[in-house]
Amino acid sequence: MTHAAQFRGVSQVFGDFTAVDDIDLTIPDGKLTTLLGPSGCGKTTSLRMLAGYLAPTHGTISIAGVDSTRTPPEKRDLGMVFQSYALFPHMSVAENVGFGLKMRRVPAAERARRVTESLELVGLAHLSASKPKKLSGGQQQRVALARAIAIRPKLLLLDEPLSNLDARLRIQMRAEIRRIQAETGLAVVLVTHDQDEALEMSDEMVLMKDGRIQQQGAPQEVFPAPANRFVAEFLGYENFLTDPGGELTTIRPEHLWLTVGEQAPSASGGSVVSGVVLDLAYRGVDLLVTVAATDASGARVELLADLRAESAPDLTQGTHVWVHVPATHVVPLTGD
Amino acid sequence: MRTRHPIAASLAVLGYIVMLVPILFVVVTAFTAGSTLRFPPEGFSLRWFEAALTYTPFTSSLVSSLILAVISAVLALALGVPVALAIHRGRLPGKALVEGLFLSPLIVPELVVGLALYQQLMVGFGLDNFQTLLFGHTVLMFPYAVRVTGASLALIDPAVEDAARGLGASAGRTFFSITLPLLRPGLFSAALLSFITSFNNVPLSLLLQSRDFRTLPVVMLDYVQQNYDPIVAAISVLILAATVLVAVIAERTVGFARVFGGINR
Missing domain, CATH: 3.40.50.300 (P-loop containing nucleotide triphosphate hydrolases)
Known part of the structure; x- marks a missing residue:
């Protein structure tokens, strides 16, 4: 070249x-x-x-x-x-x-x-x-x-x-x-x-x-x-959380998914964190959900999940949710 | 002026009246047939215009005034443009200080400047009074030239000059083919302002006059002290007419807003 x-x-x-x-x-x-x-x-x-x-x-x-x-x-x-x-x-x-x-x-x-x-x-x-x-x-x-x-x-x-x-x-x-x-x-x-x-x-x-x-x-x-x-931030990544290994990672909102229930679901192919719905924004096709959660390092983080509105679970502010973080979409960051 | 406040508008009208009415009296009395400066005039005649134009002290001093004003305006511009360029385009340390320095002749009383010039140039260096006056008027107009040129330079996007450089024009070529043409209205207004300042100047011209070289305002002042006839009104009207003519030409060629709006377009 x-x-x-x-x-x-x-x-x-x-x-x-x-x-x-x-x-x-x-x-x-x-x-x-x-x-x-x-x-x-x-x-x-x-x-x-x-x-x-x-x-x-x-x-x-x-x-x-x-x-x-x-x-x-x-x-x-x-x-x-x-x-x-x-x-x-x-x-x-x-x-x-x-x-x-x-x-x-x-x-x-x-x-x-x-x-x-x-x-x-x-x-x-x-x-x-x-x-x-x-x-x-x-x-x-x-x-x-x-x-x-x-x-x-x-x-x-x-x-x-x-x-x-x-x-x-x-x-x-x-x-x-x-x-x-x-x-x-x-x-x-x-x-x-x-x-x-x-x-x-x-x-x-x-x-x-x-x-x-x-x-x-x-x-x-x-x-x-x-x-x-x-x-990552400059390119529009929103979610930053520390993984169980102590590394800072990011994941795009459309790759997170949410479930509701008493029992913690199994975390096959990734990790699951517990959180509470802070805010909901309905966008027609999409439903943007802001969740207050605690990551593996114990830090409080706000996660943004971009769900298909038609298949999203029934959520309101204050609903307890499980946030699924699929490992295939997790991007490790070198920090800084 | 777009928002018209009634009080501001009335004050503006009052201002115009205060400025224009005395001029109106001068104009009217210039056409008198009588032999004293009196209002209302006695009859109508152009005899005082004829008298003014044939009165040698007026005509010769008018020529002196014009020569002085033209040469010093050109000199002030020739010196002022590079200084304005240095202030607005150069990487000059202490720009504000330099700019302030070029304002100082506007602050120092002209009689003081005149006396200083008299002592240094005429007595000290033996210059004649025309040379000294030329020096004095140039110094006096220099700050106007710097500021008016600077104001119009500030309106030119520096990227335009950068663009010319990038397209292959040297610094000199850029100045002559880009900066100077864009600066033309500013230069025109600086020249006009300098010319008028010199033409109207009394303190310097009074102090540095001699039997051989006197400017029109000085001669008129002298004349009024000893005589009281409408010839002074007549020459005033002629000057007024010439000024209006210049303004009209300026308006037709570059536009008034651009000539005097070099500062705020």
């Missing part, structure tokens, strides 16, 4: 705040990699270092195998889409898209052809004469994409590109960006704080917290096996 970019021992320190803490990161070629994490985790700082807007305090960054740590942004050949889109308000859509080509002294005829080509890729060729101000947020976003792609960059960098769009458009643009990635074959780095976005769009996802990488891998690898409690 060739590398589109590589971070080696990279840190970024602002005064007494370490935004990025000694990370090693490989961005694979021809794939969509997301940097995912809560705000302040260092994902945007990492992207800005990759783009050349920030020089790392320590470490090296190479792009397509060449050490580019000290290369200014204009010499990196990267296409970036900013959160605010950052279109040039005094230029038309075509001039915006053609700007990078003009800087590269591409002859006018060739430039016009490539501008059209890029605008066609995002479906906006008919708006080439408009000023950015006249466009909707979604259209501005597409122009920003076309502008970044027109220079045929080594990497396409997207900084929270969907965060300013409304929910419906956001979902639509996820597929659109995937399509563009597939059509161009570009290596894409996308920064986001939205785990659904990352799961849906990524070939490779990199979870970050406090300037460090917590886990990296394909969504299909990361999601079923989060490395630690942070990753």
